[in-house]
Amino acid sequence: MLRRLLYFLVALAITAVIAGLVYLNPQQTSFTYMPENTITLPVSLLILAAVVAGMVLTFLAALLREGRRAMHEWQVYREKRAAERHLELKSEARALALGGNFNKARALLKKAVDRSTKDVDSLADYANTYILEGKPEEAKLALEQGQARFGNDPLLLFGLARAHMGLEEHGAAITVFERLLAEYPNSLQVLEPLRNALFSTKSWKKAVEVQQKICELRRDDATERNRLLGARLEASHSEDKAGRDTMLRNILAIDPDFNAATIERAELMAADGGTKKALKVLEKALAKDPRIELLDSFERIAASEEESRILKLYRGLLTWIPDTEKDKDAVKLRAARYLLRAGEVDQAKTALAGIENTRFAATAAVLRGLADQQDGKAEEATAAFNSAIDGASFPATSFQCRACEAAAESWSTRCGNCGAWSSLTV
Numbered sequence: 013m014l015r016r017l018l019y020f021l022v023a024l025a026i027t028a029v030i031a032g033l034v035y036l037n038p039q040q041t042s043f044t045y046m047p048e049n050t051i052t053l054p055v056s057l058l059i060l061a062a063v064v065a066g067m068v069l070t071f072l073a074a075l076l077r078e079g080r081r082a083m084h085e086w087q088v089y090r091e092k093r094a095a096e097r098h099l100e101l102k103s104e105a106r107a108l109a110l111g112g113n114f115n116k117a118r119a120l121l122k123k124a125v126d127r128s129t130k131d132v133d134s135l136a137d138y139a140n141t142y143i144l145e146g147k148p149e150e151a152k153l154a155l156e157q158g159q160a161r162f163g164n165d166p167l168l169l170f171g172l173a174r175a176h177m178g179l180e181e182h183g184a185a186i187t188v189f190e191r192l193l194a195e196y197p198n199s200l201q202v203l204e205p206l207r208n209a210l211f212s213t214k215s216w217k218k219a220v221e222v223q224q225k226i227c228e229l230r231r232d233d234a235t236e237r238n239r240l241l242g243a244r245l246e247a248s249h250s251e252d253k254a255g256r257d258t259m260l261r262n263i264l265a266i267d268p269d270f271n272a273a274t275i276e277r278a279e280l281m282a283a284d285g286g287t288k289k290a291l292k293v294l295e296k297a298l299a300k301d302p303r304i305e306l307l308d309s310f311e312r313i314a315a316s317e318e319e320s321r322i323l324k325l326y327r328g329l330l331t332w333i334p335d336t337e338k339d340k341d342a343v344k345l346r347a348a349r350y351l352l353r354a355g356e357v358d359q360a361k362t363a364l365a366g367i368e369n370t371r372f373a374a375t376a377a378v379l380r381g382l383a384d385q386q387d388g389k390a391e392e393a394t395a396a397f398n399s400a401i402d403g404a405s406f407p408a409t410s411f412q413c414r415a416c417e418a419a420a421e422s423w424s425t426r427c428g429n430c431g432a433w434s435s436l437t438v
């Protein structure tokens with residue numbers, strides 16, 4: 013508003029000045045516009061001509077400015093469209109790769125790579141289609157060519173490490189992942205595959221360090237914690253006797269229920285002549301949580317010189333084992349076997365009567381038959397044996413992983429299916 017008023021006042025002033033000049037110069041004035049050309053006109057007409065010329069020049073200047081702005085806008089628009097088309101191309105390629113159309117996806121990504129001078133992203137995607145297709149050799153080749161063109165871009169390095177993994181070149185994969193880790197020390201995307209590669213090469217000491225970092229980043233993740241304890245357990249194997257016991261005790265200080273460490277500790281002691289000490293360690297763990305793997309270890313160690321302690325242990329367990337205990341039926345079954353061997357038929361029968369798990373029905377029936385035989389009840393014994401034959405499944409799988417539920421023939425430190433440690437149970 014104020015500006016308009018200002019314009020108005022300026023225009024008014026100019027008009028007044030022109031009017032004044034015209035009034036003061038009523039005669040004609042000569043105006044030389046070239047050395048030999050002169051026009052003679054009244055001042056008013058000369059001023060009018062100057063104003064018209066000024067207006068035309070201003071208009072032309074404005075037109076030029078507009079034209080340049082329009083040109084710039086058009087360029088920006090074209091660049092934006094090109095970028096959008098590039099992105100569309102990439103997302104279309106990704107969708108194709110997801111759908112298993114690897115060749116088409118690659119054709120699109122190749123177009124994207126050729127079109128741009130700095131699109132490392134598309135090149136990494138291009139190589140990734142080979143990895144997804146199960147052709148790590150081709151992926152590696154494409155990535156190495158990409159490195160020659162773009163240098164050691166992290167995306168390319170990451171793809172290369174994955175290609176090495178696919179080719180089972182674990183050592184080479186570890187080298188590349190470690191290089192990436194120096195740059196991205198808190199990236200789970202690097203830490204986790206590096207951990208897997210270290211597990212594959214059984215580089216347990218390094219694996220412990222990496223897994224520790226993963227556990228810090230993934231707090232409260234039971235699987236990751238199990239992996240850390242497992243890696244520590246494996247790393248302990250390269251220590252001498254004293255160092256091993258210290259490491260196993262450290263593991264148990266973190267998780268007293270990590271039975272694989274308890275068992276290894278007890279067996280280490282037994283091998284060193286400390287049978288009594290070993291059994292005490294197992295008894296302590298059993299008193300807290302009577303798991304079958306602990307019982308197995310106890311039986312194995314006690315069998316040679318302390319067999320009477322096995323029966324004592326089972327008698328004790330039968331008096332207090334809670335119904336909520338997962339392994340309770342397996343414990344009762346084993347207890348019944350030892351009681352029968354010792355001739356304590358009634359107690360064995362009581363233990364067998366409490367077994368509910370149908371998986372143990374056949375074995376329980378056999379033991380019941382043996383008990384009846386010892387009691388001289390031939391008919392009952394035959395009936396029990398027959399029911400055992402009906403209920404038996406061959407071959408009986410006796411262990412199951414708590415983490416992945418895969419079946420296993422015998423107990424071992426680590427699940428053969430999912431790799432969890434100390435996870436097998438009856």
Ligand SMILES: [Zn+2]
Nearest residue numbers: 413416427430
């Ligand atoms: Zn498992």
